[in-house]
Amino acid sequence: MQDHASPAIGISDLPAREEGYVDLRSYAAIGDGRTVALIAHDGSVDWYPMPNLDSPPVFARLLDSENGGCFELHPAQAHSATREYIPGTNVLQTTYQTGTGKVRVTDSLNTGKSGRLPWGEFARRIDGLEGTMELHWRVAPGTRLNRVSPWADSTRQCPLLRVGDVTLGVIGCAGEELNFSDRTVSGTITVEAGKHRLIALISTRHEPLPCPDPEHILDGIERTVSYWKSWSSELHYDGPWSGEVLRSALALKVLTHSHSGAIAAAATTSLPEDPSGGKNWDYRFAWIRDAAYTLHALIRFGEREEVHSAVSWLLRMIRKQGPDPEVFSTLAGELPHSEHEVDAPGWRGIGPVIEGNRVGGQLQLGVYGDLFDMIDLYLEGGNVIDQPTARLLADIADRTCDVWHQRDAGIWELTEARHYTSSKMGCWHALECAVRLAEAGQIEGEAARWQTERDRIKQWILQNCWSHERQSYVWYAGSNTLDASVLIHAMSGFDRSERMSTTIDAVQQELGDGPLIYRYTGMQREEGAFVACSFWMVAALAEVGRKAEAERLMAQLVPLANDVGLYAEMIHPEDNRFLGNLPQGLSHLALMTAALTLIEKY
Incomplete structure (x- = not known):
């Protein structure tokens, strides 16, 4: 698949740092x-966990401007800048222009x-393009969120920075006059x-530190560009918004942990x-839901190696846990x-700063549908x-027949257990898939029971989760409130009839603000609009035959990414500022799903 993204957008007009922090739209990954x-x-690396994504960050200015640490590189003079990824890669290029010259930083x-080093x-x-330019750089490790005190050390091989059990070596500055502090x-x-x-920067943890020749590192950049371009070439999509x-x-690939195949929800x-x-x-974990949605998209693209690795990881994890899988795991x-x-202030002082996640042990019924959909x-x-996997799937189908009666935390992982509509629809989808797999001879089990319970779930939803007054599926049984996650089940096939079409209208009216959609009733007062919900709306419109509306909405949503095409979890409709963790896998998954649905339906 070729990258036909629009040209890079100028970034010099983004707001300057405010008390050490920048707008979240500022970040490339x-x-x-x-x-x-x-x-x-502005060229500052403000977030960089080492050695893994879920390790404490060595650079965390993102969450602590005073003690978090950063790796700066910027022109010494006033300048303008544009940036873009090298097409088909996750390698970033920023072009700086001053009164004396022009350079490109890769x-x-x-x-x-x-594979991974x-x-x-x-x-x-730094490549000189025109004239001459002077640039300042600074490597200032942080306290790893107040765990350690960094220490700088000058050695014969290269400058070293010791940050607890992590060692950093600075390469490429031989022969220069360096400035050291402690x-x-x-x-x-x-x-x-x-x-x-x-x-x-070369980094290791609990290991000796290699000091590669700078030419080897430069060769590594070209090798990395070739790796990304080779991966991108295996994806097959030639439709709109390619x-x-x-x-x-x-x-999504940048969020994938190559060793295990797990896919982090965000960075x-x-x-x-x-x-x-x-x-x-804290979103540096792998959710079954997000993994299933990712695989759903990559399978539709024709990707094979990544899919097999991630499917194998997901099944290994579930096999260890049995027919009651946890909703997420570590990478x-x-x-x-x-x-x-x-003990850190948080971005712009908005705390708390959290490690770990409270949703462990929650019952989320939608996970059964996500798993079966992926398989x-x-x-x-x-x-x-x-x-063994076939037997496990039969056990999970049997478990779904029993557990769908229960209240759960829902897709939004809420503390109040209810009979959430989208959770019941997920159980219906799990049994719909199980019946289809049994009929195809892929799994063996009580298919007649699965079929009976599947139909019973649908009738229960129609009787308890449909509002004649609102002409919409509601958030949970007995309520009169709305939830945008119901739109997912236009894609699952639960309902593509007039009922889903009028549900779309109700959700747009109550939860919409321009092209953006909030998660559920009342969220306008508490948070930004959820990016994934907005793209789910595009896909749902396409599924019910409202193509022109779907295309118009897609055209409004796509420009809301930042200048390098990334999305956070949420966007505030008031001024389009980013909120929540980033880059957010679910936001990008929903964009891909919307585009794929549009091209497949028409």
């Missing part, structure tokens, strides 16, 4: 299959010859047209959903620890499941 770094529009988390390698290559190292680089320079679809696929923790604070969560496939607060589509692609 790069990754290496193990972790993700966030780079602000930021890459380098990969190895056969055994150490971290963050490369920043915690930082900094310097100045002068670049002329036709020349290039390098500043790179650039945005590919960028979303690359965003960050504790970015606020509510501008007044309180709704801050290594373990059960997460309970959440706790960290069903995987098998449609010509794949075969093994017998």
Whole structure:
């Protein structure tokens, strides 16, 4: 699939730092299959956990402007800037123009010859394009959210920074005059047209530190670009919004933990959903729901290696847990620890800063439908499941027949258990898929029972979760409120009739604000609009035959990404500012689903 994204948008008009923080729209993400770094529009790396995405961050200015730490690189003079990803990659390029010259900075988390490197390698290559330019750089590790005190050390091989059990080496500054403090190292680089320079960070944890030759690191940038382009070329989509679809696929890829196949929900923790604070969560975990949605999209793209790896991870995790799977896990496939607060101020002082997540142990009935949907589509692609997995799926179908009667926390992971409509629809979808798999000979079990319970669930929903007054499916049984997640089940096939069409109208009227959609009734007072819900609306409109409306809405939503095509969890309709963790996998998944649905339906 070719990347036909629009040209890079100028970033010099983004607001300057305010008390050390920048707007969340400022961030671009790069990754290496193990972790993700966030780079602000002013060239500062403000988020970089090491060695893994869920490790404490060595650079965390994003959440603590005073003690979080950063890796800065910027022109010494007043300048303008534009940036974009190299097409088909997660390698970022920023072009700076001053009164004396023009340079291009290429930021890459380098990969190895056969995949992820055994150490971290963050490369920043500066190419002189015109004239001469002087740039300042500074490596200032943070306290890993108030866990350690960093220490800078000058050695014969390279400057070192020791941050607890993490060691950083600064490569590419040999022969320059360096400035040391007890915690930082900094310097100045002068670049002329036709020349290039390098500043790179090598990192290890509990291991010796290699000091690669700078030319090897520069070769690593080219190798990484080739790796990303090769991966992108395996995706097959030539419909409208192809650039945005590919960028979303690359965003999901950057959230994928290459060692296990797990897919993180987002790259960050504790970015606020509510501008007044309180709704801050850690999303550096793998949710079954998000993994299933990701695989659903990648399977439809024809991707094979990534799909097999992620399906295998998901099934291994569920096999360990049995027919009552947890809704999420660590990136290594373990059960997460309970959440706790960290002593840090949070982005722009909006706390709390959280590590861990409270949803462990929740009953979320929708997970059964997510799991079966993913397996069903995987098998449609010509794949075969093994017998232990087939038996597990039959056990989960049996479990669904029993558990659908219960109240649960719902897709939004709420503390009040209710009979949420979309959860019941998820159970219907699980049994619909189970019956289809049994009829195809893929699994064995009590298919007659699954069929009976599937039909019983549908009748229960129609009797208890439909409002004649509102002409809409409601949020939960007996209520008169609305929930945008019901729209997912236009895609699942639960309902594509006039009832779903009038539900769409009701959701747009009550939960919509321009093209954006809030999650459920009352959220306008508490948080931003949920990006995924807005793209679910596009797909639902297409599913019920309202193509023109779906296309108009898609055209309004796509430009709401930031200048490099990334989305956070939420966007505030008032001024389109980002809220919540980023880049958010579910937002990008929903964009891909909307685009795929539009092209498949017409």
